[in-house]
Amino acid sequence: MSTSIPTQVLQEIEELKKSGRFDEAIRVVNTILSKDPSNEDALLQIADIQYQKGEIEKADKAVNFLNAKKKNDPLGLYIKGVLEMEKNNRENAKTILKKALDLTHGDNHEIIRCYGLCEYWYGNREKGIDYIKTSFKMNNKDAEVIYNLIQLYMLEHDYQNAKKMIDYFNMEHENLIVVDKEMNRYDRKITLFTKAIETNQKK
Numbered sequence: 001m002s003t004s005i006p007t008q009v010l011q012e013i014e015e016l017k018k019s020g021r022f023d024e025a026i027r028v029v030n031t032i033l034s035k036d037p038s039n040e041d042a043l044l045q046i047a048d049i050q051y052q053k054g055e056i057e058k059a060d061k062a063v064n065f066l067n068a069k070k071k072n073d074p075l076g077l078y079i080k081g082v083l084e085m086e087k088n089n090r091e092n093a094k095t096i097l098k099k100a101l102d103l104t105h106g107d108n109h110e111i112i113r114c115y116g117l118c119e120y121w122y123g124n125r126e127k128g129i130d131y132i133k134t135s136f137k138m139n140n141k142d143a144e145v146i147y148n149l150i151q152l153y154m155l156e157h158d159y160q161n162a163k164k165m166i167d168y169f170n171m172e173h174e175n176l177i178v179v180d181k182e183m184n185r186y187d188r189k190i191t192l193f194t195k196a197i198e199t200n201q202k203k
Contacts, residue, residue, distance in 0.1 A: 074103045094118040109138035143176040
């Protein structure tokens with residue numbers, strides 16, 4: 001059986017997800033799974049849809065099935081790690097993402113970003129920031145990476161570096177890449193960070 005989704009069907013699924021019509025998207029994916037229950041891309045789509053719906057446990061089941069079927073798959077491990085992060089299972093998330101990191105030999109900036117967040121929230125704050133800085137060096141147009149760096153600098157009260165990254169965000173705004181979130185989400189958060197820095201400087 002195929003492990004992919006036909007381009008036209010994939011486009012339909014992505015449009016449904018983008019418009020928030022998740023149940024319809026699931027029905028489309030299920031037409032694929034009814035013919036090919038082990039289709040890996042379809043299983044990943046189910047996990048992504050359930051994740052976007054906020055139904056983490058259902059997303060988890062799809063990923064667990066995929067990982068049981070295809071052991072040591074970096075993508076499956078990455079998604080599992082993200083789901084564990086969402087459930088605040090930080091130690092487990094760190095272990096899973098470290099495995100994905102090792103399997104990709106540190107070549108995937110998104111896995112590095114997520115692993116860095118795990119290290120930071122686990123208590124290894126400096127190490128976590130270093131990983132996200134590495135992720136930024138690998139892809140300096142990813143809005144999520146830039147946002148994470150600013151967020152962690154703010155938490156560390158490192159307003160100088162936070163301001164530098166905010167300036168970079170504003171300068172490169174038209175060139176930034178977003179994946180599963182809207183740019184205005186980042187704009188709102190960056191505005192709040194900017195105001196917080198300005199307030200701090202007035203003290």
